[in-house]
Amino acid sequence: MKKLFVSVLAVVIIALPLVACNDELGEGLTEYTICATLNEQERTVTADMSVDYVNDTESELSELAFHLYGNAYREHAKHFPISQSEISVAYPNGLSYGYMTVSDIADSKGNALEFTVDENDVLSVAIPKLLPTERITINMKFVLGLAEIRHRLGYYSGKYNLGNWYPVLCAFKDGEWYKHPYYSYGDPFDSAVANYNVTFSYPEGLTAVSSAGVGSDGMLNVCLRSARDFAICVGDFNQTSVNVGGVDVAWFSEGSDDYTGVAVDALKTYNELFGEYPYESLFVVKTAFVNGGMEYPGLVYVSDALNDEMIKEVVAHEIAHQWWYGVVGNDQVNEAWLDEGLTEYTTTVFYEKNPSYGVKKEERIADSLTTYMLYCELYYGNGKKMTAMNKCVAEYNSSLEYSYMTYVKGQLLFDSVRTLIGDEAFFDGLRTYYQGCKFKVATMADIIGALEQHTSYRLMSYVGSWVDGTALLYSVN
Ligand SMILES: [Zn+2]
Structure with missing residues (x-):
């Protein structure tokens, strides 16, 4: 990894209003x-x-x-x-x-x-x-x-x-x-997905960073094509940027910290594993946020209350959402496990593919399994059927249950599918899923269909039993 800092000239270029839109993308939306x-x-x-x-x-x-x-x-x-x-x-x-x-x-x-x-x-x-x-x-x-x-x-x-x-x-x-x-x-x-033309004026002296560019002198004037949302964050931010294969990757923070390199590693890793990121910029802003972070197309938040290790993890996680939620959309109201589970597992794969971060895939999976089992014992007793993931977010009893069923059990599900069908079929299947469901809203049937193109295993009943809570993942005494 080579972390580059842009020159003053490059900052000026990035800060200019981006008005040239890629009209091929998003035609007719x-x-x-x-x-x-x-x-x-x-x-x-x-x-x-x-x-x-x-x-x-x-x-x-x-x-x-x-x-x-x-x-x-x-x-x-x-x-x-x-x-x-x-x-x-x-x-x-x-x-x-x-x-x-x-x-x-x-x-x-x-x-x-x-x-x-x-x-x-x-x-x-x-x-x-x-x-x-x-x-x-x-x-x-x-x-x-x-x-x-x-x-x-x-x-x-x-x-x-x-x-x-x-x-x-x-x-x-x-x-x-x-x-x-x-x-x-x-x-x-x-x-x-939709197209956006956004003109946004804000107090001069502050920085406005958005899903499609950065403002200048109190004015943001940008467009974005074929995206699921459009977000903006305004504050007194410092910016560090680097261009990676035509994508402006930047980190914004009130301090002097800089995690551009993590964003670059994530972008490169996911580009290679799943398919190319489609937009011209990818920004990470460290801002006031209650949890770890939040994803929007081209712009992710990272909480300003995290330690170094957590910032790296959140950057890797939220950038994975550019693929799972952003480009391939999901019904996050009723099928939240599909994007959060896959994103959490993709974060684990990020560490696996980037060993310099010192986080082992096997340890993350073992941690997930241990905490999932403890959670089930504490909150469900022997009620394995209560571990359904195919629920509306409103049906979870607590945000803790939501997190365990969508992130933790979701990650265990994807790791289990990978073990079952093998690495080649698993990653080929995810590439097929990304290409086939690009800019659409995908469902469980779509990801199973994509994976099944690369394996002789029929996965619907296997994945379905995890999702509806009937699979016995472990024994409770
Ligand atoms: Zn997430």
């Missing part, structure tokens, strides 16, 4: 155009947004539905934005609330469109009948008030985290918009 302003005094974001929506469903539509995730932080929200056990860490200065309002919703000719916001904070906009493949452009204004919280969306100690910060189109499932609420556990998101 729904497009969000957002013009937003961050107000430092009020801790608000005010924005005009237009959505050029293409009906890629097989249904005739009479409404568009959007999640207003900003309202997850409002007082009396249906679900608390975090689990109860995380409150003191997420809100060091006491509970704080945010909000999100929408107004002036109209079609492209300026005709007002009727809309409602339901108890799940889902915005439904009535539109003229829209047949499959037809497009409609709607415009709206929104205002986001930021809670003081160390979370995906919020303000804390000079840092503004803007994840899931604009009205996001709901997933379309089984002939209708899937209007689920925000949930306290997991990452309750399930968006389709």
Whole structure:
């Protein structure tokens, strides 16, 4: 590994607004155009947004539905934005609330469109009948008030985290918009890929780092094609960058620490194992965050409360999500094990392929098995059937159960499949999965289908028994 630091000239080049978009990528997709302003005094974001929506469903539509995730932080929200056990860490200065309002919703000719916001904070906009493949452009204004919280969306100690910060189109499932609420556990998101044109003004003197570039002199002006989300983080950050095969990889931190090299190692390892990362930049920002980190396309958060060892692990984990969640999407509400389990296992593979980090694959798997067994004994007794992974995140009893079933058991499942079918079939299968499900939302059937192309083992009942909790992984006395 060779860690490179960019010259001043290179920093200037990266800091210029990136307006040249790769239009081959994302051709024909729904497009969000957002013009937003961050107000430092009020801790608000005010924005005009237009959505050029293409009906890629097989249904005739009479409404568009959007999640207003900003309202997850409002007082009396249906679900608390975090689990109860995380409150003191997420809100060091006491509970704080945010909000999100929408107004002036109209079609492209300026005709007002009727809309409602339901108890799940889902915005439904009535539109003229829209047949499959037809497009409609709607415009709206929104205002986001930021809670003081160390979370995906919020303000804390000079840092503004803007994840899931604009009205996001709901997933379309089984002939209708899937209007689920925000949930306290997991990452309750399930968006389709889209294109983004974002203009964002922010206080000069701060740095705005986004899913598709870095701002300059208080203005971010960028576009991103074929991505599942678009996030921004603003703070007084120092930047270290390096270009790896045409991808700008950068680390942003308030301090002088630098983990660009870990990001580069992760990018190279996953490119080689699974297939090429499709975007032009990959940024890691160390910011105020309650857990380890959070993934968005082209931009990941790493918590500013982690030690050196944990930062490395979180960087490797969140960058793995660029492949599993980002490019290959999942229903993170109902099938969270698929992206978290595979991402956790990919993190283990990162250590296996990069022995200089001094973390052994066998030890990570043994740790997972031991802690999983202890967890089951403590919380389930002999109730092995309770270890189902195919649940909505809302159905887990605690964030601990969610973590054990999706990350830990998920990792054990993937290691077990690898042992069963062998290294060659396993990694060939993951490459097939990545290529075949690129920019789509994949399911358990998709990953099994991809793996089965490279092995004679039929995996559905084997994987299915892990997922539905009927497999006996170990004996409890
Ligand atoms: Zn994760």
